[in-house]
Amino acid sequence: MKSFTKKSLIPLCMAAVMTLSACGTNAGQPAAEGSGKDAAQPAAGSKAQEPVKVVWWHSMSGELGKAVDKLVADFNASQSNVTVEAVFQGTYDESLNKMKASMDSKSGPTLIQVYEVGSRFMIDSKAITPIQKFIDQDKYDLSQLEENILNYYKIDGKLNAMPFNTSNPILYYNKDMFKAAGLDPEKPPVTFDDVAQAAKALTKDGKTGASFAIYGWLMEQFFANQGADLLNNSNGRKGIATESLVNGEAGVKTLTWWKQLVDDKVALNLGRKTDDTKKAFLAGQIGMTLDSTGSLRGIVDGAQGKFEVGTAFLPKPADAKDGGVIVGGASLYVLNNRSEAEQQGAWQFIKFLAEPKQQAYWHVNTGYFPITKKAYDEPTVKENLTKYPQLKTAVEQLHATKANTATQGAVMGVFPEARQLTETAIEEVLNGKKQPKEALDAAAKEITSKLAAYNKTVAP
Structure with missing residues:
Protein backbone atom coordinates (compact mmCIF):
# COMPACT_ATOMS: atom_id res chain seq x y z
CA MET A 1 0.00 0.00 0.00
CA LYS A 2 1.36 3.47 -0.89
CA SER A 3 1.29 4.95 2.62
CA PHE A 4 4.90 6.06 2.84
CA THR A 5 7.22 8.59 1.29
CA LYS A 6 9.86 7.13 -0.97
CA LYS A 7 12.89 8.18 1.06
CA SER A 8 16.03 6.12 1.24
CA LEU A 9 16.54 3.70 4.12
CA ILE A 10 20.17 4.76 3.80
CA PRO A 11 21.63 1.29 3.32
CA LEU A 12 25.23 2.40 3.82
CA CYS A 13 24.23 3.47 7.31
CA MET A 14 23.65 -0.20 8.12
CA ALA A 15 26.85 -0.47 10.05
CA ALA A 16 25.65 2.46 12.06
CA VAL A 17 22.54 0.57 13.03
CA MET A 18 24.94 -1.72 14.81
CA THR A 19 27.05 1.08 16.36
CA LEU A 20 24.61 3.91 15.86
CA SER A 21 27.34 6.50 15.76
CA ALA A 22 27.17 7.40 12.03
CA CYS A 23 23.42 7.81 11.66
CA GLY A 24 23.36 10.84 13.92
CA THR A 25 20.67 11.69 16.40
CA ASN A 26 17.33 13.37 16.24
CA ALA A 27 17.56 16.19 18.75
CA GLY A 28 13.93 17.07 18.27
CA GLN A 29 12.66 13.63 19.18
CA PRO A 30 11.36 13.34 22.73
CA ALA A 31 12.56 10.29 24.62
CA ALA A 32 9.95 7.74 25.57
CA GLU A 33 8.99 7.70 29.21
CA GLY A 34 11.28 5.46 31.21
CA SER A 35 14.18 5.83 28.77
CA GLY A 36 17.63 4.96 30.02
CA LYS A 37 16.39 2.45 32.59
CA ASP A 38 14.56 -0.83 32.71
CA ALA A 39 10.97 0.28 32.23
CA ALA A 40 9.71 -2.98 33.68
CA GLN A 41 11.23 -2.20 37.07
CA PRO A 42 9.05 -0.03 39.33
CA ALA A 43 10.58 3.21 40.56
CA ALA A 44 11.39 3.63 44.22
CA GLY A 45 8.28 4.01 46.30
CA SER A 46 5.95 2.77 43.57
CA LYS A 47 3.63 -0.16 43.83
CA ALA A 48 5.35 -3.53 43.43
CA GLN A 49 2.79 -4.71 40.92
CA GLU A 50 2.97 -1.70 38.65
CA PRO A 51 2.05 -2.79 35.11
CA VAL A 52 4.76 -3.18 32.50
CA LYS A 53 4.77 -0.30 30.06
CA VAL A 54 5.10 -1.07 26.35
CA VAL A 55 5.71 1.83 23.98
CA TRP A 56 4.48 1.17 20.45
CA TRP A 57 5.66 3.36 17.59
CA HIS A 58 3.32 3.38 14.59
CA SER A 59 2.69 5.27 11.36
CA MET A 60 -1.10 5.25 11.22
CA SER A 61 -2.57 8.76 10.94
CA GLY A 62 -6.10 10.14 10.53
CA GLU A 63 -8.88 7.57 10.72
CA LEU A 64 -6.31 4.76 10.86
CA GLY A 65 -4.77 6.39 13.91
CA LYS A 66 -8.15 6.53 15.62
CA ALA A 67 -8.61 2.80 15.01
CA VAL A 68 -5.16 2.15 16.51
CA ASP A 69 -6.04 4.19 19.61
CA LYS A 70 -9.26 2.22 20.08
CA LEU A 71 -7.43 -1.12 19.92
CA VAL A 72 -4.86 0.08 22.44
CA ALA A 73 -7.56 1.36 24.80
CA ASP A 74 -9.42 -1.93 24.57
CA PHE A 75 -6.27 -3.91 25.36
CA ASN A 76 -5.37 -1.74 28.34
CA ALA A 77 -8.90 -2.12 29.69
CA SER A 78 -8.87 -5.89 29.21
CA GLN A 79 -6.10 -6.62 31.75
CA SER A 80 -3.90 -4.93 34.37
CA ASN A 81 -0.44 -6.41 33.77
CA VAL A 82 0.59 -4.44 30.67
CA THR A 83 -0.04 -0.87 29.59
CA VAL A 84 0.54 -0.04 25.95
CA GLU A 85 1.24 3.53 24.88
CA ALA A 86 0.80 4.13 21.14
CA VAL A 87 2.95 6.95 19.73
CA PHE A 88 2.58 8.19 16.15
CA GLN A 89 6.04 8.70 14.63
CA GLY A 90 5.26 9.99 11.14
CA THR A 91 5.82 8.03 7.96
CA TYR A 92 7.34 4.56 7.93
CA ASP A 93 10.71 5.98 6.90
CA GLU A 94 10.61 8.66 9.60
CA SER A 95 9.73 6.14 12.27
CA LEU A 96 12.48 3.76 11.21
CA ASN A 97 15.11 6.50 11.19
CA LYS A 98 14.03 7.57 14.69
CA MET A 99 14.38 3.97 15.84
CA LYS A 100 17.98 3.86 14.55
CA ALA A 101 18.83 7.03 16.44
CA SER A 102 17.28 5.76 19.68
CA MET A 103 18.90 2.38 20.09
CA ASP A 104 22.01 3.35 22.08
CA SER A 105 20.03 5.27 24.66
CA LYS A 106 17.16 2.79 24.79
CA SER A 107 14.81 5.73 24.37
CA GLY A 108 13.03 3.94 21.55
CA PRO A 109 9.98 1.67 21.59
CA THR A 110 9.45 -1.91 22.60
CA LEU A 111 7.28 -2.48 19.56
CA ILE A 112 7.47 -0.83 16.14
CA GLN A 113 5.37 -0.97 13.00
CA VAL A 114 7.57 -1.31 9.90
CA TYR A 115 6.47 -1.35 6.28
CA GLU A 116 6.89 -4.59 4.37
CA VAL A 117 9.88 -3.45 2.32
CA GLY A 118 11.82 -2.80 5.54
CA SER A 119 11.81 -6.52 6.37
CA ARG A 120 15.36 -7.35 5.23
CA PHE A 121 16.71 -4.23 6.92
CA MET A 122 15.08 -5.11 10.25
CA ILE A 123 16.59 -8.60 10.20
CA ASP A 124 20.04 -7.32 9.23
CA SER A 125 19.93 -4.67 11.97
CA LYS A 126 20.13 -7.41 14.65
CA ALA A 127 17.78 -5.15 16.61
CA ILE A 128 14.81 -7.50 16.85
CA THR A 129 13.65 -10.53 18.75
CA PRO A 130 12.01 -12.69 16.08
CA ILE A 131 8.34 -13.28 16.79
CA GLN A 132 9.07 -16.98 16.26
CA LYS A 133 10.73 -17.04 19.70
CA PHE A 134 7.46 -16.06 21.42
CA ILE A 135 5.44 -18.36 19.17
CA ASP A 136 7.62 -21.33 20.11
CA GLN A 137 7.64 -20.48 23.83
CA ASP A 138 3.86 -20.09 23.87
CA LYS A 139 3.11 -22.93 21.43
CA TYR A 140 1.01 -20.32 19.63
CA ASP A 141 -1.14 -21.80 16.86
CA LEU A 142 -0.21 -20.09 13.60
CA SER A 143 -2.72 -22.15 11.62
CA GLN A 144 -5.43 -19.71 12.77
CA LEU A 145 -3.76 -16.98 10.69
CA GLU A 146 -3.83 -16.44 6.92
CA GLU A 147 -0.98 -18.45 5.38
CA ASN A 148 -0.51 -16.16 2.37
CA ILE A 149 -0.07 -13.19 4.71
CA LEU A 150 2.33 -14.98 7.04
CA ASN A 151 4.48 -16.18 4.12
CA TYR A 152 5.78 -12.69 3.37
CA TYR A 153 7.25 -12.28 6.84
CA LYS A 154 8.82 -15.75 7.02
CA ILE A 155 12.51 -16.20 6.23
CA ASP A 156 13.89 -19.75 6.41
CA GLY A 157 10.51 -20.88 7.71
CA LYS A 158 10.64 -18.56 10.71
CA LEU A 159 8.41 -15.57 11.42
CA ASN A 160 10.33 -12.39 12.19
CA ALA A 161 7.36 -10.06 12.63
CA MET A 162 3.62 -10.34 13.12
CA PRO A 163 1.55 -8.98 10.20
CA PHE A 164 -0.63 -6.04 11.14
CA ASN A 165 -2.05 -3.90 8.33
CA THR A 166 -2.25 -5.94 5.13
CA SER A 167 -3.47 -5.15 1.62
CA ASN A 168 -2.99 -6.12 -2.02
CA VAL A 325 -0.38 -11.13 -5.28
CA ILE A 326 2.07 -10.12 -2.57
CA VAL A 327 0.79 -8.60 0.62
CA GLY A 328 1.54 -4.94 1.19
CA GLY A 329 1.27 -2.91 4.36
CA ALA A 330 3.28 -3.36 7.52
CA SER A 331 4.04 -5.66 10.45
CA LEU A 332 5.03 -5.47 14.10
CA TYR A 333 8.59 -6.04 15.36
CA VAL A 334 9.70 -6.50 18.96
CA LEU A 335 13.01 -4.77 19.71
CA ASN A 336 15.62 -6.73 21.63
CA ASN A 337 17.16 -3.83 23.56
CA ARG A 338 14.18 -3.66 25.88
CA SER A 339 13.67 -5.76 29.02
CA GLU A 340 12.32 -9.29 28.81
CA ALA A 341 9.23 -8.13 30.70
CA GLU A 342 8.54 -5.43 28.10
CA GLN A 343 9.09 -7.84 25.24
CA GLN A 344 6.68 -10.33 26.77
CA GLY A 345 4.19 -7.51 27.30
CA ALA A 346 4.48 -6.61 23.63
CA TRP A 347 3.81 -10.24 22.72
CA GLN A 348 0.65 -10.25 24.85
CA PHE A 349 -0.54 -7.16 22.99
CA ILE A 350 0.32 -8.72 19.60
CA LYS A 351 -1.74 -11.79 20.48
CA PHE A 352 -4.63 -9.55 21.50
CA LEU A 353 -4.49 -7.73 18.16
CA ALA A 354 -4.61 -11.05 16.30
CA GLU A 355 -7.84 -12.20 17.97
CA PRO A 356 -10.89 -12.42 15.69
CA LYS A 357 -12.79 -9.61 17.45
CA GLN A 358 -9.92 -7.13 17.12
CA GLN A 359 -9.17 -8.18 13.56
CA ALA A 360 -12.83 -7.72 12.66
CA TYR A 361 -12.79 -4.20 14.09
CA TRP A 362 -9.55 -3.34 12.28
CA HIS A 363 -10.83 -4.71 8.97
CA VAL A 364 -14.21 -2.97 9.11
CA ASN A 365 -12.77 0.38 10.18
CA THR A 366 -9.72 0.48 7.90
CA GLY A 367 -10.30 -1.81 4.91
CA TYR A 368 -7.17 -3.83 5.66
CA PHE A 369 -7.40 -7.64 5.58
CA PRO A 370 -8.00 -9.56 8.77
CA ILE A 371 -4.93 -11.70 9.42
CA THR A 372 -7.07 -14.15 11.38
CA LYS A 373 -9.35 -16.53 9.49
CA LYS A 374 -12.13 -16.57 12.09
CA ALA A 375 -12.55 -12.81 11.83
CA TYR A 376 -14.70 -13.49 8.76
CA ASP A 377 -17.22 -15.21 11.06
CA GLU A 378 -17.71 -12.05 13.11
CA PRO A 379 -21.13 -10.39 12.51
CA THR A 380 -19.55 -6.98 11.83
CA VAL A 381 -17.40 -8.44 9.05
CA LYS A 382 -20.38 -10.19 7.48
CA GLU A 383 -22.35 -6.95 7.58
CA ASN A 384 -19.42 -5.07 6.06
CA LEU A 385 -19.12 -7.57 3.19
CA THR A 386 -22.82 -7.08 2.50
CA LYS A 387 -22.34 -3.31 2.39
CA TYR A 388 -19.11 -3.54 0.39
CA PRO A 389 -19.39 -6.72 -1.73
CA GLN A 390 -16.34 -5.53 -3.68
CA LEU A 391 -14.22 -6.65 -0.71
CA LYS A 392 -14.92 -10.26 -1.67
CA THR A 393 -12.66 -9.79 -4.69
CA ALA A 394 -9.72 -8.91 -2.47
CA VAL A 395 -10.33 -11.86 -0.13
CA GLU A 396 -10.77 -14.31 -3.02
CA GLN A 397 -7.62 -13.01 -4.71
CA LEU A 398 -5.62 -13.51 -1.52
CA HIS A 399 -6.91 -17.05 -1.13
CA ALA A 400 -6.35 -17.88 -4.82
CA THR A 401 -2.69 -16.86 -4.63
CA LYS A 402 -0.29 -19.78 -5.13
CA ALA A 403 2.38 -19.91 -2.46
CA ASN A 404 5.85 -19.69 -3.98
CA THR A 405 8.89 -17.42 -3.73
CA ALA A 406 7.36 -15.03 -6.28
CA THR A 407 4.22 -14.44 -4.21
CA GLN A 408 6.14 -14.43 -0.92
CA GLY A 409 7.71 -11.28 -2.27
CA ALA A 410 11.27 -10.04 -2.62
CA VAL A 411 13.41 -9.08 0.38
CA MET A 412 16.33 -6.69 0.11
CA GLY A 413 17.87 -3.95 2.19
Missing part, protein backbone atom coordinates in the same frame (compact mmCIF):
# COMPACT_ATOMS: atom_id res chain seq x y z
CA PRO A 169 -3.77 -4.48 -5.39
CA ILE A 170 -6.97 -5.01 -7.37
CA LEU A 171 -8.48 -3.65 -10.56
CA TYR A 172 -11.23 -1.07 -10.00
CA TYR A 173 -13.63 -0.38 -12.87
CA ASN A 174 -16.63 1.82 -13.59
CA LYS A 175 -19.60 -0.48 -14.20
CA ASP A 176 -21.69 2.31 -15.67
CA MET A 177 -18.99 3.09 -18.25
CA PHE A 178 -18.78 -0.62 -19.06
CA LYS A 179 -22.52 -0.73 -19.79
CA ALA A 180 -22.37 2.43 -21.91
CA ALA A 181 -19.50 0.93 -23.93
CA GLY A 182 -21.40 -2.31 -24.58
CA LEU A 183 -19.21 -4.31 -22.17
CA ASP A 184 -20.59 -6.79 -19.65
CA PRO A 185 -20.13 -5.13 -16.23
CA GLU A 186 -20.21 -8.55 -14.58
CA LYS A 187 -17.29 -9.83 -16.68
CA PRO A 188 -14.29 -7.64 -15.91
CA PRO A 189 -11.00 -8.09 -17.79
CA VAL A 190 -8.74 -10.92 -16.65
CA THR A 191 -5.71 -10.75 -18.95
CA PHE A 192 -3.53 -7.97 -20.32
CA ASP A 193 -5.27 -8.38 -23.69
CA ASP A 194 -8.69 -8.15 -22.01
CA VAL A 195 -7.69 -4.86 -20.39
CA ALA A 196 -6.49 -3.48 -23.73
CA GLN A 197 -9.75 -4.43 -25.48
CA ALA A 198 -11.89 -2.99 -22.68
CA ALA A 199 -9.82 0.21 -22.57
CA LYS A 200 -10.30 0.68 -26.31
CA ALA A 201 -14.09 0.29 -25.99
CA LEU A 202 -14.21 2.67 -22.99
CA THR A 203 -12.22 5.44 -24.69
CA LYS A 204 -14.85 7.74 -26.17
CA ASP A 205 -16.83 10.89 -25.45
CA GLY A 206 -13.84 12.57 -23.82
CA LYS A 207 -13.23 9.67 -21.46
CA THR A 208 -10.24 7.31 -21.42
CA GLY A 209 -10.18 3.59 -20.77
CA ALA A 210 -7.62 3.39 -17.97
CA SER A 211 -4.81 4.93 -15.97
CA PHE A 212 -2.31 3.20 -13.67
CA ALA A 213 -0.03 5.15 -11.34
CA ILE A 214 3.71 4.82 -11.95
CA TYR A 215 4.31 2.91 -8.74
CA GLY A 216 7.07 0.35 -8.11
CA TRP A 217 4.75 -1.70 -5.91
CA LEU A 218 2.55 -2.42 -8.93
CA MET A 219 5.50 -3.72 -10.95
CA GLU A 220 6.40 -6.01 -8.04
CA GLN A 221 2.83 -7.30 -8.06
CA PHE A 222 2.88 -7.90 -11.82
CA PHE A 223 5.99 -10.04 -11.34
CA ALA A 224 4.32 -12.10 -8.61
CA ASN A 225 1.17 -12.50 -10.70
CA GLN A 226 3.32 -14.09 -13.41
CA GLY A 227 5.08 -16.38 -10.92
CA ALA A 228 8.35 -14.54 -11.53
CA ASP A 229 10.98 -13.58 -8.95
CA LEU A 230 12.11 -9.95 -8.77
CA LEU A 231 15.54 -10.88 -7.31
CA ASN A 232 17.95 -13.79 -7.62
CA ASN A 233 18.42 -16.41 -4.91
CA SER A 234 14.67 -17.09 -4.91
CA ASN A 235 13.74 -13.46 -4.29
CA GLY A 236 16.39 -13.20 -1.60
CA ARG A 237 14.73 -15.92 0.45
CA LYS A 238 17.23 -18.76 -0.09
CA GLY A 239 20.27 -16.54 0.25
CA ILE A 240 21.00 -12.83 0.27
CA ALA A 241 19.87 -11.26 -3.01
CA THR A 242 22.76 -10.03 -5.16
CA GLU A 243 21.05 -9.28 -8.46
CA SER A 244 17.88 -7.49 -9.63
CA LEU A 245 15.76 -9.37 -12.17
CA VAL A 246 13.46 -6.43 -12.92
CA ASN A 247 14.65 -6.56 -16.53
CA GLY A 248 13.46 -10.15 -16.93
CA GLU A 249 10.69 -11.35 -19.22
CA ALA A 250 7.93 -10.51 -16.73
CA GLY A 251 9.07 -6.90 -16.46
CA VAL A 252 9.57 -6.38 -20.19
CA LYS A 253 6.22 -7.98 -21.00
CA THR A 254 4.40 -5.81 -18.45
CA LEU A 255 6.01 -2.55 -19.49
CA THR A 256 5.53 -3.28 -23.21
CA TRP A 257 1.80 -3.82 -22.60
CA TRP A 258 1.53 -0.70 -20.45
CA LYS A 259 3.38 1.43 -23.01
CA GLN A 260 1.11 0.18 -25.82
CA LEU A 261 -1.99 1.25 -23.88
CA VAL A 262 -0.57 4.77 -23.59
CA ASP A 263 0.58 4.86 -27.24
CA ASP A 264 -2.88 3.75 -28.37
CA LYS A 265 -4.33 6.62 -26.31
CA VAL A 266 -6.59 4.23 -24.37
CA ALA A 267 -4.70 4.82 -21.10
CA LEU A 268 -3.55 8.09 -19.53
CA ASN A 269 -0.17 8.60 -17.92
CA LEU A 270 -0.98 10.65 -14.82
CA GLY A 271 2.39 10.21 -13.13
CA ARG A 272 3.49 8.62 -9.89
CA LYS A 273 0.77 9.62 -7.43
CA THR A 274 -1.95 7.02 -6.87
CA ASP A 275 -4.15 9.85 -5.57
CA ASP A 276 -4.16 11.38 -9.05
CA THR A 277 -5.41 8.21 -10.73
CA LYS A 278 -7.93 7.74 -7.92
CA LYS A 279 -9.31 11.26 -8.43
CA ALA A 280 -9.57 10.71 -12.18
CA PHE A 281 -11.42 7.45 -11.61
CA LEU A 282 -13.87 8.99 -9.12
CA ALA A 283 -14.46 11.89 -11.53
CA GLY A 284 -15.50 9.42 -14.22
CA GLN A 285 -12.60 10.46 -16.47
CA ILE A 286 -11.14 6.95 -16.68
CA GLY A 287 -12.86 3.58 -16.72
CA MET A 288 -10.27 1.41 -14.94
CA THR A 289 -7.44 1.84 -12.46
CA LEU A 290 -5.27 -0.20 -10.11
CA ASP A 291 -5.12 0.56 -6.40
CA SER A 292 -4.71 -1.03 -3.00
CA THR A 293 -7.51 -2.93 -1.31
CA GLY A 294 -6.90 -0.52 1.57
CA SER A 295 -8.43 2.19 -0.64
CA LEU A 296 -11.60 0.24 -1.38
CA ARG A 297 -13.99 1.83 1.10
CA GLY A 298 -12.88 5.32 0.14
CA ILE A 299 -13.29 4.59 -3.57
CA VAL A 300 -16.70 2.95 -3.23
CA ASP A 301 -17.96 5.71 -0.92
CA GLY A 302 -16.50 8.37 -3.21
CA ALA A 303 -18.35 6.97 -6.22
CA GLN A 304 -21.67 6.68 -4.37
CA GLY A 305 -24.43 8.46 -6.25
CA LYS A 306 -22.23 8.80 -9.36
CA PHE A 307 -21.54 5.26 -10.58
CA GLU A 308 -21.20 1.66 -9.42
CA VAL A 309 -17.69 0.41 -8.71
CA GLY A 310 -16.65 -3.05 -9.86
CA THR A 311 -13.55 -4.89 -8.70
CA ALA A 312 -11.47 -7.65 -10.25
CA PHE A 313 -8.22 -9.55 -9.76
CA LEU A 314 -4.96 -7.94 -10.84
CA PRO A 315 -4.66 -8.67 -14.60
CA LYS A 316 -1.86 -10.81 -16.02
CA PRO A 317 -0.66 -12.18 -19.37
CA ALA A 318 -2.74 -15.06 -20.73
CA ASP A 319 0.29 -17.38 -20.55
CA ALA A 320 1.40 -16.41 -17.03
CA LYS A 321 2.75 -19.06 -14.69
CA ASP A 322 1.08 -19.80 -11.36
CA GLY A 323 1.28 -16.77 -9.12
CA GLY A 324 -0.87 -14.24 -7.36
CA VAL A 414 17.61 -1.34 -0.56
CA PHE A 415 13.94 -1.78 -1.42
CA PRO A 416 12.86 1.89 -1.31
CA GLU A 417 15.69 2.84 -3.68
CA ALA A 418 14.84 -0.09 -5.94
CA ARG A 419 11.25 1.10 -6.17
CA GLN A 420 12.34 4.58 -7.16
CA LEU A 421 14.63 3.21 -9.86
CA THR A 422 11.83 1.02 -11.19
CA GLU A 423 9.49 4.00 -11.28
CA THR A 424 12.08 6.01 -13.18
CA ALA A 425 12.32 3.21 -15.75
CA ILE A 426 8.53 3.07 -16.17
CA GLU A 427 8.41 6.85 -16.49
CA GLU A 428 11.11 6.89 -19.17
CA VAL A 429 9.25 4.27 -21.22
CA LEU A 430 5.81 5.85 -20.94
CA ASN A 431 7.28 9.24 -21.88
CA GLY A 432 8.92 7.73 -24.96
CA LYS A 433 12.51 8.28 -23.83
CA LYS A 434 13.55 4.60 -23.72
CA GLN A 435 12.36 1.17 -24.86
CA PRO A 436 11.14 -1.22 -22.11
CA LYS A 437 14.17 -3.55 -22.16
CA GLU A 438 16.63 -0.64 -22.29
CA ALA A 439 15.04 1.16 -19.34
CA LEU A 440 14.69 -1.97 -17.21
CA ASP A 441 18.27 -3.06 -17.99
CA ALA A 442 19.51 0.27 -16.64
CA ALA A 443 17.32 -0.03 -13.52
CA ALA A 444 18.46 -3.62 -12.89
CA LYS A 445 22.12 -2.61 -13.17
CA GLU A 446 21.72 0.24 -10.69
CA ILE A 447 19.69 -1.84 -8.21
CA THR A 448 22.27 -4.63 -8.41
CA SER A 449 25.02 -2.09 -7.67
CA LYS A 450 23.13 -0.80 -4.64
CA LEU A 451 22.59 -4.37 -3.43
CA ALA A 452 26.34 -5.00 -3.59
CA ALA A 453 27.09 -1.86 -1.57
CA TYR A 454 24.45 -2.72 1.03
CA ASN A 455 25.50 -6.36 1.33
CA LYS A 456 29.07 -5.29 2.16
CA THR A 457 27.76 -3.41 5.19
CA VAL A 458 26.02 -6.48 6.62
CA ALA A 459 28.58 -9.13 5.68
CA PRO A 460 29.46 -11.35 8.66
